[in-house]
Amino acid sequence: MDINSLAGLFNYWIVIVLMMTGFYIVIARGNLIKTVIGLNIFQISVFLLYITMGRVDQGTAPIIQEAAQADQAYSNPLSSVLILTAIVVGVATTALALALIVRIREDYGSIEEDEILILDRES
Amino acid sequence: MIEQHLPVLIVVVPLIAAPLCVFLFNRTLVYLFALATCWATFGMSLFLLAKVLESGPFSYELGNWPVPYGIEYVVDYFSAFVMSFVSGIGAVVLTYAPKSLNDEIDPSRHYLVHPMYLLCLTGMLGICITGDLFNVFVFLEISSLSSYALISLGRSRRAPLAAFQYLVMGTIGATFLLIGIGLLYQLTGTLNMVDMAQQLADDHGSRTMLVAFAFVTVGLCIKMAVFPLHTWLPNAYTYAPSVVTAFIAATATKVSVYAFVRIVYDIFTPQFAFDVHGLDLFLTVFSLIGIFVASAAAIYQGNLKRLLAYSSIAQVGYMLLGVSMNNQDGLTGGIVHMFNHAIIKGGLFLVVGCFALRLHSVRLEDLRGAAKTMPLTAFAWVLGGLGLIGVPLTAGFISKWLLLTAALDNGFYLVAGLMLISSLLAVVYVWRVVEILYFSEPADAVESAREAPWSMLIPTYLLIVGILVFGIWTSYSVGVASQAASALLGGAP
Incomplete structure (x- = not known):
């Protein structure tokens, strides 16, 4: 694998790094807010994956113009459209998660998972 | 005229009704509106099922966009069957709901419960009917997000935490599914399931396909609560309001199993999944471990809801055992068990x-001793428990018998033996509750308790009697399920 193909896959490397970063944060962190941040990073890596796969070599924005050459290639707009939906889902998930955290903090006075579990065991 | 639009109406009607509920401020009005919507949805699903049984599968093109460019809704034996019992349980549980909700949820929040309930129903019906893979993800998230919100409404302070833990696990699962769908789209350039399956058939299993398969399988296994990815389920079921638990426990995991079967059998084909990559062995092993671990855990629970939650994990194992057998009898057994377990657990x-x-x-x-003051409720537990164990003349027997004969026909004697032993574990945890209900001295609170109101007992007995009816009259459940199974297997080359 030469340097060109490595650099050509730059976006995919970023996707993998972000995906693993986010996943690790979700698993390793006990703070509920940080868990949500981890989930967000994890989801964003997938958004990037989708947007990247829509790219066509030499392709322009998928808008037909009079002056364009007959063999003009266009990028695939569908994957961006799909990911718009997934972004909305991600926003809804984050909003719901934050709302739940507010209620957890009201009830327990803490957003650290280990402290909450101790409080639960005592009750 | 309107008849031909039913495949889309069954999803759109509850979807539109949900936000309307928020604007109807009167509590009774909201409830009646949601109830009417649920029963209407059930009616539509029965109509679709009747139409499929009469004239075979058909599809609906959304906005008249031709396949594979537009989104296609497919009504076949499998989807119509699952939709009919999901919407049926949705309607029965909501009929039962008002007294229980009054008791468990602050009345000022009721107008929020019903929209969430309808959205959850929308999502599950959408997963069943859609023929577009990305749509599966969207509907999965609609039903999941609304179920997180519903679970967090529980009275205990642990309910929001249980909902949060479910949210984290569920989002990871859904994102895995999204990655898998993205890779499949990259590979084929289509999202229509039928079209995708044709394109993948020429692909001979590239590495991208394998990675997509792995992501989709793990993602859906989280949603199905397959051992060892089941950790979110017991808390979520225990702390949610009773009505919510009944609805979600009876439907959510079954719909995930449906999506899994659809994707594995229709898109990846059993040949790729089972013969080449050995998914059947993994599923069998994890299902069996799950059945034993969860049933054993159920025996030791002191909380009735948590006991049933663990039993749900075990029952998902039976469904997947059927799915992993990859033959007519096994798959039929798995699909019938989805239906039977839905009415039993509901x-x-x-x-x-x-x-x-x-x-x-x-x-x-x-x-303790609740059978003395609440005899009808306690008796309903006994009947339902018999169904859960799989005693003859109950619905649970039918599906377990099918699974058992399928295992024996295939020569999986070990699997068959373990299934029989695991049913004994179910006897233990069901009997433990029966003993407490019937043969203990009543506690003070129990002495002064009254029988549950008729408005709740009648819907309960509707499902409980259903267990007996479908244990004797099997032409509906087994008949449709076997047609669904042969369609799934026939689609494979």
Whole structure:
């Protein structure tokens, strides 16, 4: 694998790094807010994956113009459209998660998972 | 005229009704509106099922966009069957709901419960009917997000935490599914399931396909609560309001199993999944471990809801055992078990809701002797428990018998033996509750309790009697399921 193909896959490397970063944060962190941040990073890596796969070599924005050459290639707009939906889902998930955290903090006075579990065991 | 649009109406009607609920401020009005919507949806699903049985599968093109460019809704034996029992349980549980909700949720929040309930139903019906893979993800998230919100409404302070943990696990699962769908789209350039399956057939299993397969499988296994990815389920079911638990426990995991079967059998083909990559072995092993671990855990629970939650994990194992056998009998057994377990577990959780209403507790020690003051509720538990064990003349027997004969025909004697032994574990945890209900001295709270109200007992008995009916009259459940199974297997080359 030469340097060109490595650099050509730059976006995919970023996707993998972000995906693993986010996943690790979700698993390793006990703070509920940080868990949500981890989930967000994890989801964003997938958004990037989708947007990247829509790219066509030499392709322009998928808008037909009079002056364009007959063999003009266009990028695939569908994957961006799909990911718009997934972004909305991600926003809804984050909003719901934050709302739940507010209620957890009201009830327990803490957003650290280990402290909450101790409080639960005592009750 | 309107008849031909039913495939889309069944999803759109509850979807539109949900936000309308928020604008109807009167509590009774909201409830009646949601109830009417649920029964209308059930009616539509029965109509679709009748149409499929009469004239075979058909599809609907959304906005008249031709396949594969537009989104296609497919009504076949499998989807119509699953939709009919999901919407049926949705309607029965909502009929049962008002008294229980009054008791467990602050009345000022009721206008929020019903929209969430309808959205959850929308999502599940959408997963069943859609023929577009990305749509599966969207509907999965609609039903999941609304179920997180519903679970967090529980009275205990642990409910939001349980909902949060479910949210984290569920989002990871859904994102895995999204990655898998993205890779499949990258590979084929289409999202229509039928079209995708044709394109993948020429692909001979590239590495991208394998990675997509792995992501989709793991993602859906989280949603199905397959051992060892089941950790979110017990807390979520225990702390949610009784009505919500009954609805979600009876439907959500089954719909995930449906999506899994659809994707594995229709898109990846059993040949790729089972013969080449050995998914059947993994599923069999994890299902069996899950059945034993969860059933054993159920025996030791002191909380009735948590006991049933663990039993749900075990029952998902039976469904997947059927799916992993990859033959007509096994798959039929798995699909019938989805239906049977939905009515059994739905009925049992409704029984638990009756106890929770009258005794304000579902801990076993608080239920001692409840059969004396609440005889009808306690008897419903006995009937439902027999179904759960799989005693002859109940629905549970039919599906377990099918699974057992399929295992024996295939020569999986070990699997068959383990299934029989695991049913004994179910006897233990069901009997433990029966003993507490019938043969213990009543506690003080139980002495003064009254029988549950008729408005709750009738829907409960509707499902409980259903267990007996479908244990004797099997032409509907087994008949449709076997047609669904042969369609799934016939689609494979």
